[in-house]
Amino acid sequence: MRDINLIAVDLGASSGRIVSGEFTKNGPEIKEIFRFGNRPVHIAGGLYWDYMKLFQDIKYGLNMAENEVGALASFSVDTWGVDYGLLSRYGEVVAAPHSYRDQRTTVDLSAFGQLMPAAQLFQTTGVYPQQINSNLQLFSDLRRYPEYSGLVAQVLLMPDFMNYLFSGIAETEYTIASTTGLLNAEKWQWDIPLMTKLGIPTPWFGKPVVGGRVLGPILPAIREEMGLTSPLQVVMGPGHDTAAGLLAVPLMRHPDKPTAFLSSGTWSIMGIPTKAPITNDTAFANGLTNEGAFDGSNLLLKNLTGLWIIQELQREWSLKGDSISFERMTSEADHATSIHAYIDTGADVFAQPGGMSEKIHDYLISTLQPLPKTRGELIRLVLESITYSYRDTLEKIEEAAGVRVEQIAMFGGGIQNRVLVQLTADVTGLPVITGPIEGSATGNLVAQLQVQNMATDDEVQEIVTALSDAKQCLPTAEKEVDTAYRLYKSAIASHQLS
Missing domain, CATH: 3.30.420.40 (ATPase, nucleotide binding domain)
Structure with missing residues (x-):
């Protein structure tokens, strides 16, 4: 080229x-x-x-x-x-x-x-x-x-x-x-x-x-x-950032086994490619949706709250004069111990900006859960809650589509949060292959090459592989994950009933 x-x-x-x-x-x-x-x-x-x-x-x-x-x-x-x-x-x-x-x-x-x-x-x-x-x-x-x-x-x-x-x-x-x-x-x-x-x-x-x-x-x-x-x-090109991001992920272009994609940023988008839209009762009951891929095929997915709550906590603390970087927040979460308290990150109360730490506190009180004693514990419980929502969503996608996912391709800015990536592998029990960080931007560039016939299919594949900087994160097989998942689901159900 x-x-x-x-x-x-x-x-x-x-x-x-x-x-x-x-x-x-x-x-x-x-x-x-x-x-x-x-x-x-x-x-x-x-x-x-x-x-x-x-x-x-x-x-x-x-x-x-x-x-x-x-x-x-x-x-x-x-x-x-x-x-x-x-x-x-x-x-x-x-x-x-x-x-x-x-x-x-x-x-x-x-x-x-x-x-x-x-x-x-x-x-x-x-x-x-x-x-x-x-x-x-x-x-x-x-x-x-x-x-x-x-x-x-x-x-x-x-x-x-x-x-x-x-x-x-x-x-x-x-x-x-x-x-x-x-x-x-x-x-x-x-x-x-x-x-x-x-x-x-x-x-x-x-x-x-x-x-x-x-x-x-x-x-x-x-x-x-x-x-x-x-x-x-x-x-x-692909106007939707999710569709753009998928063009930049080698595993999604040529999957070697059933693979779920996970776009991680302010929002998290989790799904699988399918031949046609899936509109069965299971998909509807579980809040799944269908969107288009750049080639006209289908994506069965769910839009989830991603790092929005983490971003809002950072903004809240900064407005109070306590500026903290995302890297420092990740480090504090990494050194904190789980208190096994969880929130429904998709609950309406967390959708609007402002007062996020107080909203989390009130949620935990209403569901009779322990309260974090440190900032690190608070950040960790949010990250854990995000990843348990991933596991719950993955189970629903598998049920609706009749497939068994064997690995997760995770891309976007969220993969820079090492705690989030490791928790995703641990909680789902699946290998997580990360990259690229700038998924949507990379896919955007790749699409321009394709649309303007500037590169052959083989050249595009080589480019995508070179830019993905793929890394694998394996689950650590913590025995407490299944027990914690039940606590997570119980907390969600308790809040829905309150």
């Missing part, structure tokens, strides 16, 4: 990254060029993404990248799922995109459920009904602002929205569209009867594109503003 420089714009729910990929005959090299914050902003009772800041940060990052690595061939954007931007018929932004954590949908839950009962919605779309889903968000927006029906001309999910701001081309990518809960589970096209029933205008959405494509060059005005000299094509 010829020497080429590509850029991945990887936007997470807490930070964004500009990552360069230099692909030469001497091998691939990726490096982080620029990292910037991405926190939703509270304004007038709403919770919004600061898309203007994101846009500016990406522009600065592209300029920095060109100055550092030279001519850039292309870039692509991947993000979290479900959130979206609204465009007018003039191509203007109608309103700032809401964050999925915004509470405006709460008042519409009942009306939404009456129109589309949860079990029926799951059978239709394959997406488990949740308050964060795009279908409910759009339903709520239209109830609050019925004028949107005439004002809005197009809805773009966040990666498509950002690609549009840079290219002027508004198109819909398949993997991110699959998170909306508006695609038909059998056809993976927009479900017109469902959208009509919910009052969502069908012209708002373009046909989902499978496998990506080149959208076109970056807008001239942006090139001029930032002093860019590169041709810089905007590429539609």
Whole structure:
């Protein structure tokens, strides 16, 4: 393959990254060029993404990248799922995109459920009904602002929205569209009867594109503003960061045995690839969902709370003047002894920012569990609770799909937390193969190579293997794990009954 420089714009729910990929005959090299914050902003009772800041940060990052690595061939954007931007018929932004954590949908839950009962919605779309889903968000927006029906001309999910701001081309990518809960589970096209029933205008959405494509060059005005000299094509890759990450994991490209994937970051996403959506009663009862892979195949998975609570604890302590790094938090957890107290990390009480240590304290009191005496014990109980949720989810996935998983491919920023990785192996009793850390960004870069035919399949596989830096973590076979798992499930059940 010829020497080429590509850029991945990887936007997470807490930070964004500009990552360069230099692909030469001497091998691939990726490096982080620029990292910037991405926190939703509270304004007038709403919770919004600061898309203007994101846009500016990406522009600065592209300029920095060109100055550092030279001519850039292309870039692509991947993000979290479900959130979206609204465009007018003039191509203007109608309103700032809401964050999925915004509470405006709460008042519409009942009306939404009456129109589309949860079990029926799951059978239709394959997406488990949740308050964060795009279908409910759009339903709520239209109830609050019925004028949107005439004002809005197009809805773009966040990666498509950002690609549009840079290219002027508004198109819909398949993997991110699959998170909306508006695609038909059998056809993976927009479900017109469902959208009509919910009052969502069908012209708002373009046909989902499978496998990506080149959208076109970056807008001239942006090139001029930032002093860019590169041709810089905007590429539609896998818009959903989960789908992007899977392209960077060697085990998931060519699994040698039944393998579950685990994307670990603010959110944890655990699942397995399947030939078709699984919408049986077991999947629905256990809160599983189906989403699209970049090649158009299916992923049976569950979205779990990942390191969100750990991040919130760090933020809480920092606001009190006690700044602590994630590395120090991991070390304190590693040196702490388990107190065998657990929380349901997915409970609603932990979904909103603020006061996280007090929320954990109240949860433990209400479920008659021991309280941590040190910060390390508190951090450890959160990490243990996360990994027991992994085990519980894995069992449910295996039951719904009728498979027995033999190993876990874990990738994303969470694999830097050695305690979390070892606990995942110990609690599940399975080998955990980690890598890469920048899973979504790496997969984003790999997709650009594929979409633009810049590398053969064999070359792509070599690149993915070289960049994954895979390491294996084996379970330590602690005898107390099964007993602790029963305590975890008992604590969860106790809180649900309280």
